[in-house]
Amino acid sequence: MLGEFELIARYFAPLAADAPGAFGLTDDGAVLAGDGGPARVITLDTLLAGTHYLPQDPADLVARKALRVNLSDLAAMGARPEGYLLSLALAPEVPESWVDGFARGLSADQAHYGVALLGGDTTRTSGPTAISVTAIGTADAVLRRSGARVGDRVYVSGTIGDAALGLAVARGVAGDAGDPDSRALAARYRLPQPRVALGAALCERGLASAAIDISDGLIADLGHICRQSGVAADLALPRIPLSTAVQRRVEMDAAHLRTALTGGDDYELVFTAPPENADALAALARDLDLPLTGIGEVVPGGEVILRDPEGRPMTFDHAGWTHF
């Protein structure tokens, strides 16, 4: 059986060929044809118990994660969220108290992000609980994955790898789960912080040439920008922002570095911008109190190159990072 991206390319992208706003299914969301006003951006993602969250995760956090990963898709396109639809298929063992907690989580995030529930459905399933969310937002002009140009710089928001190591902690494969570092990492996995204000500001201030949210890992998601833009990204490992908690884990075991750079669920934005926007981006970082770190340059080619402190390109196999 083909993987997700091959299935989409072979069977579903042709179904989107006639819809200009579907962008060939290559972006984080679709744009509905406008009526002169701002564009409407729409996205649909499903979370499955056991696959996208742990069944024992608190219901309110699961709800907020389901909403937030969709808000992150809107953020990647520079859209401000306005509402969402929810389709909830509940596993047989899920009690009403879980639904209560789930709804309380949604309520908290609705207040935080200024969105409301618009519709959807509730069903029972014999399988794992499935949570589908459609989020809708507006943008005057959307950010795409295809706009990166040679000479642009590559930026990333926040820090990278916390969620992937947090998942490892939650699974008991990355050390003691009780220390403060571990709790902080696990919290980043359980509850993403979608960069809604950043995405909207990048769009409204016209600062970024391309953007994507990091759901499948920095290297893989930046690879999507490279493929869609027909460019390569040349990154310097020492410039990639790691939290102190991740740094300490990497010092304990270098294999954690691969997890941090290729693991998913960061929900930071990685974006490209022309060098003349550096000062404006520094000002934006101050406005948002959010680090925006330049980690490399856009160069000719087609892939993501990561260089070690000596400037040598690195690659990795399933065992971890190695040199060419």
Add this chain to the structure above:
Amino acid sequence: MLGEFELIARYFAPLAADAPGAFGLTDDGAVLAGDGGPARVITLDTLLAGTHYLPQDPADLVARKALRVNLSDLAAMGARPEGYLLSLALAPEVPESWVDGFARGLSADQAHYGVALLGGDTTRTSGPTAISVTAIGTADAVLRRSGARVGDRVYVSGTIGDAALGLAVARGVAGDAGDPDSRALAARYRLPQPRVALGAALCERGLASAAIDISDGLIADLGHICRQSGVAADLALPRIPLSTAVQRRVEMDAAHLRTALTGGDDYELVFTAPPENADALAALARDLDLPLTGIGEVVPGGEVILRDPEGRPMTFDHAGWTHF
């Protein structure tokens, strides 16, 4: 555990309180705030293998059903469909050939209904295959469930009960599956005919006061109109349109009548209209080559009353229809 409607009322309707276009989650879809142009209507429904379709159903028909039940929700609000998003969570045993057939089914219906795929995602699940579709349409003014007024007439499109008896046939509990009647009924279950042109025309010609699509059965869905409108519906059993295939099944076993009237998946529209619109509705039925049958009147009260040929109110328990 509460049922679907109680869960929605208790936990999810409060989350929609601040969104006027969510209508308190009482309608078939939500309306996005417009920018002066036509309203955008949006709906999200999930189909689960084993619950909403039979795992052995052909993949192309499953795909078309998943799309069509959402187009039916748009039709109930009078919206013309423009596109859809698809979230597909595939069970482990699903082969690539199934995805191929699924995509071919979507392609056929895209051409038929003039819609395109806009986005979504594809994942694997350890449980039954789950198919979530978000459909988007436009309407100058939407049909609601709350507009029925005392004195209006109750109409239904097409015939009622074919899909419910078709499901019974497919499950082997309603006689021989090989005769032409049975094949016709099973086809109605497997592939709904959403009344897209009817819904749009009712809306554009201003003929209906309230509408809903019949997914949970004529009596239950008309009950939603009654509750939302604060009225009762007084129906005459002999006026309810039944196909000859359903009539023959009912003659064989009167218990099939309950199945026909309370079973789901008809995806016809039941709607109310002032009596002065009767001629215009007759003209519309001719235009669409689709029967629109008056089955009763809107009266004061709060429920659906069904009268036998002698005018006596009928009710039913789990064993079937009985008289008061």
